[in-house]
Amino acid sequence: MNLSKGQTGLSVAFDLPTQTGYDSDHPLARGEVGKVGVPIDHIADMEALFEQIPLDQMNTSMTINATAPWLLALYVAVAERQGVDPAALQGTTQNDVLKEYLSRGTYIYPPGPSVRLTTDLITYTVENIPKWNPTNVCSYHLQEAGATPTQELAYALSTAIAILDAVRDSGQVPAERFAAVVGRISFFVNAGIRFVEETCKMRAFGAMWNKLAEERYGVSDEKQRRFRYGVQVNSLGLTESQPENNVQRIVLEMLAVTLSKNARARAIQLPAWNEALGLPRPWDQQWALRMQQVLALETDLLEYGDLLDGSPVVEAKVQELIAGAEAEMARIAEQGGMVQAIESGYVKRELVKSHTRRMRDIESGDLKIVGVNCYNQTAESPLTAGADAGIMKVDVQAERDQIAALQAFRASRDQAAVEAALAALRQAAVNGDNIMPPSIECARAGVTTGEWSEVLREVFGEYRAPTGIDIAMAGQVDSPAMDEVRRRVRVTGEELGRPLRLLIGKPGLDGHSNGAEQIAVKGRDAGFEIVYEGIRLTPSQIARAAQEEGAHLIGLSVLSGSHMELVEDIRNELEKIGAGKLPLVIGGIIPEDDARQLRAQGVQAVFTPKDVDMNVIMTDMVNIIRRDHGLAELA
């Protein structure tokens, strides 16, 4: 940390167990502890994280959603211990659970109760932590899930409406303060490679938000209607092959959100060039930071007013986007709003459709990606030749240490106080009282993340979001290559006596399900019988489902980096139930070293983002099944 150099802002990412409400020693947490962020099990972890950091002087941004009220409660409790008045705290909680049902998948409860928790946090901070940004509506993740610019606009704004309506209807905020709530809503947006359209999207966002705030919520102060947004540019479009090309992609995407002064991002995060390969190292992240610095300090961009005002081309495009987004928002409203459209599976299906279209266009070459489906000859890259193959390794000892510390903490606390605090939490959850005060009490008493979440699970229930893969088969996708795959699937099924069955499993806590969804849809179209039940399954659930369903092959999708542990666990489970011989393939962000090891352990194939031709993946899977049954491979 650069605190001694005057840093006053801190951005905290949490690991997946913390994000999904599990303690570090929960079976689902295995392999995930401390991986994509810090593990926070209880107040002592939070205290250690901010040791020597005076919270009244810090602006802390927390990327946290389903457990946002809990993490904020811990933050408040730590401030108290430091002797800081919670009212002086500054920062942001992402606190947008709705997009988690569509992308990323770190939701816990059904959408209704989730919106309530979101609302409780907002109304609590408006009253008690006035400088806090309680929610950051994310369209970023929607684009990652396949959203077109129109969909990104429509779904993000519909989400904001769902949250603001809920706050208004909760009656917890006096009418005269409501404009301030609207003014505190910020957005987290994505920018893809089609940077002209993306610039227009940002302008459309601004215009639509301004209108919405004024017309729907009666906000008269123009400043409170301003579309405040931060950006992380696209990592969906980053490629594993010829990864150096990602640098120019990132730079162009940065232009999209800076070019138009009137629609310029407040904060920009750039991904590292090698994100598609594995976890970036500090040097990779520094490179990303330097891109921004060059743009801000060396170029003359910041010296001018808005470059695009008055351009008829830009204006026409903006209007087109607004019209499309408004039509889609009307469809959402007709269904009763964003919560209902998520519960019915509508939004997810629309996103899966868009993403499927994108994948098909890449496959057919209609959508060109340099180094992937064209110009894929390359000289050897010096960037990926290092001893660590250009990525960072994670320390496995850290997980063991964290678990030991958690268990020691549990043993040392006042159990009666913990139970009383949890009882009060349950009471508030049932009665509909604001969840923040009892959560803060839980934090003080030494309740753990898993315990807090579990009480609410018992009250609200646990949710499984629609997978969205039940979209119609697209008729126009028939290509000779696809026909051939279909023939092979059919012929092999006939030779084996029953249709080929593929179980697609997403083990662990990682909710990035694009890959699994695309394989499921493609597999279905190719003639496989697909068993896919969404994210967050335990190794035991996956092993048992494969056995019960008579799968010929298990396909795992893991993007969190926990592939080694999860594959080992699933193989052990299969062995335990007598199905140890079932062949297994895996797809995900898997470094070549790990891939080699996995293959050596008997994993039949390892697919990575480099494998863009899904016909080839399907063909490989058919051959693996054939080999497994002693049939000759089809060339």
Add this chain to the structure above:
Amino acid sequence: MGRPEITRDSAELAAAVRRGERQALAEALNLLDNRRPGARQQAAALVAQLQREESGDSGHLIGMTGPPGAGKSTLSAALIQVWRQRGLRVGVLAVDPSSPVSGGALLGDRLRMKTSADDDGVFVRSLACRGEFGGLSAEVWPMSLVMLAAFDLVLIETVGVGQREIDVSRMCDTTCFVAQPGSGDSVQFLKAGILEVPHVLVVNKEDMGAVARRTLSELGNALGRSHRDGNWQVPVLAASAANGTGIEALADALAQHHAILVKGGRLDARRRDYQAHWILKRLQEEFGTHGIDQLGGEQAITVQLVTEQQSLLEQYQSFRQRLLTRDSH
């Protein structure tokens, strides 16, 4: 080296299925799903073996049908939970109609039905419809027999009214129809006789209040309450899978119907009737009226099926064989 689907002979496999071994059960179901001639023979031998060893009225085969959106899978899930609490082991055949005719299919509603990840007392196999218009796939019946050998209760869950619902009611010991509150369809179907009268009628989503109550009374009125089975008054129940109400009563009603069947001593004979009917239907589908005539006509086949001691699936296979070899001349 390849891995054969079946790693043991039928007697061994049957014994392992009866012991409730997961892998054996999975292999047996795979075998019954297999349409290669060799596998069909093995499958017939397996089922014959099981039928020799099991008494003809063991276990309880329950069919659950209803229109889409009636909440069958959440209701099944709630029922399974009650059954597990009562110490009963449950096999589920989930027939998924959403699969398109062209081959591929998306399956999966299993998670809901699992009470816990590691519970060996629940086993779910999903089946795609695989192009069989209307009715259930041919594999469902023999699969249900294998599951009956391993579980106390076997639940066949499928969406739909019409042929699929009739198929289910002519295969299961007890049929349960789940009606959707507010939709008059179920009532109309019953009145028009499109719907076979079920043994138990349940209106799910009781939590919808007045709408559910209205549907409940409409169904009660539309229904001649005595079942054609005789000696059974069809109960019309209300339940809410979401709130967990009415589930115990539903489980009780299903158990009562089963108790009456067992007490009447007709369960074995009834299953044999149903199975004969099932076989006749399969033969008709595969070989048409011409095929049936060649075998001596419906009447003769049925008589033979019901009276002969040979297991039904074996007889089915030999009927098929007779027709297939004749065709090749």
